[in-house]
Amino acid sequence: MSAPLSLNLSTVPVPDVRFGVSLKRDLFLAPDLQDPAVFTVSVNRLPLNLNAQLGYQPFTKELETFSYNATVGDPGSGTLTPVDAQPARLATEYGPAVPARPAYLRRSSAWPAPDLTLSASGGYSRVTGYSPFTLRATVTGATRADSISVYATHNIEKPQIDEVGATINATVGRDAVLNPLTFSARETLYPPTGRISGNATLTWRARYQLSTTHDLLLNRVVEDNPAPGSAPNSGTLTFSVGTVNGSANDWQLTYGGPYDLVRGGWTRPTASGSLSVTRPGQRLALSATVATPGLDQFRTELTRADLDANIGFGSRAALSGRVQYYRTRSGFYPDDTATDYLSIDPLRVSVGIGRKGQVPGAYLTGSLRQTFVWKDGVRQDPAPLSPVIGLTIDRCCWAVQAEADLVQRRYRLSVGLPGQSQYPLFDLTPDGTKVPLLNPDSP
Secondary structure, three states, rough: OOOOEEEEEEEEEOOOOOEEEEEEEEEOOOOOHHOEEEEEEEEHHHHEEEEEEEEOOOOOEEEEEEEEEEEEOOOOOOOOOOEEEEOEEEEEEEEEOOEOOEEEOOOOOOOOOOOEEEEEEEOOOOOOEEEEEEEEEEEEEEHHHHHEEEEEEEOOOOOOOEEHHHHHHHHHHOOOOOOOOEEEEEEEEEEEEEEEEEEEEEOOOOOOOEOOOOOOOOOOOOOOOOOOOOOOEEEEEEEEEEEEEEEEEEEEEEEEEEEEOOOOOOOEEEEEEEEEEEEEOOEEEEEEEEOOOOOOEEEEEEEEEEEEEEEOOOOOEEEEEEEEEEEEOOOOOOEEEEEEEEEEEEEEEEEEEEEOOOOEEEEEEEEOOOOOOEOOOEOOOOOOOOEEEEEEEOOOOOEEEEEEOOOOOOOEEEEEEEOOOEEEEEEEEEEEOOOOOOOOOOO
C-alpha cells in the first residue's frame, strides 16, 4: 500500500534567480525509506548561468545527492547597445517625479572577455561518492564557427587528473556561400594510463575530406623477448582521403593500422579503398584491402575484396549479388600458409518475359549461392557450380513458382493465392517425392 503526499514550492526571490523545494512523504513507509527533500537553484543572469540540485534526507539527516553545472560567459558583453534618452516626468498621485535621463550606451554584462566561456560541473552521491569535477574553457572566434575548447576532468575520490582534452573547429572561407575549407580536431589524453586518442578532419567545399585518427599508448611496456608472431604495438594510426558520406558517388582511400611508438613504425599496415556509385534503381559498391610491408609484416597481398551490385537493365532484366573474398594466414613467416575464401551470397539474374509494352507475365531467374576455399593454392572439397533456376508465372489471381537445383537434383513447385502465402505442391529430391498438402507433417 502507498499513500504519497507531495509538496512543490517554486519562487523567484530576486530577478533571474529561481529557487524550488520538493517534499514527498509516504504515510506507509518508515522514515528512513522516505524520498529525500530536493532543493533546486537556478540563476540565469549574465554572465552567470547556474543550475544546482541538492537532495537531503531530513529523517536521517544525511546528504543524498548534490550536483551543479555553472557557466560564466557573455558573448555580447563587448557590444554596446544604445538606450534612448528619457524625459523628465512630474510627480503624480500614482508615483513620484522622475528626473530626465540622457541617452547612453549599455553593455549586457561586465564580463571582460566576450570570446571566453568557462564552465564547471560536478556532484556527489551518498551511494557512489563524488562525481568527477570537469572544468572547461572555450574561446570563440569572430564568426562563432571558430572555437577552441580545452577541458580537464579531476577524480576527487583518488585524487588524480583522469582526462585532459581539446577540441578545435575552424572555418576559412571568402564568403558564406563557398566556405571552402573547414577544419575540426579532437584530442584526449588519459594521464593515469598514458593513452592518447583523437582525430582531425580537413574538409573542402563540404565534399572532400582528409582525415586522420589515432589511439595510442604512450608508455607501452617493452618485453625483452616477445613471443613469435605477437607483433607488439602501441595502438592504431590511420590516414584517409575521400568524399563526405551521403553523396551519390562516394570513394575513400585509407592507409594505416597498428603502430608501435617504441620501434617507430606500423607493424601490420593495410591500404584499403572503397567506391560506391548510386543511380536511381541501381547501385554498385566496391571495396578492397591490401596488406603492405611493415615491422612485423613482410608481404604485399590482397587480403579482402567485396563487390555488391544491383543493376537494372530496363524494366525486364536485373543483375544483383554480392561476392566476397578474404585471405587468412596460419603459422609464422616465412612458413605460414594462406587460406583463401570466395563467397557468392548470392548472385541473381532475373529476366521478365512478356509482350512488349506490357507488364511481364513471367520471370525467369537464376541464382548462385556457393563458397569456394583454397588452402595454399589447392581448392578444398571441389564441387561443381550449383545454380538454382526459377520460373514465376504471375497472374492477377494466382501465381506459380517453380525451382530447380540441377546439381542436387531437387525440384519444387508451389502456388500462391491472393492474400495467402505460397502453398508447396511437391518437392522432388533424390530421396523421394514429398507432397506437403497431403502430408502436412513432412518438412
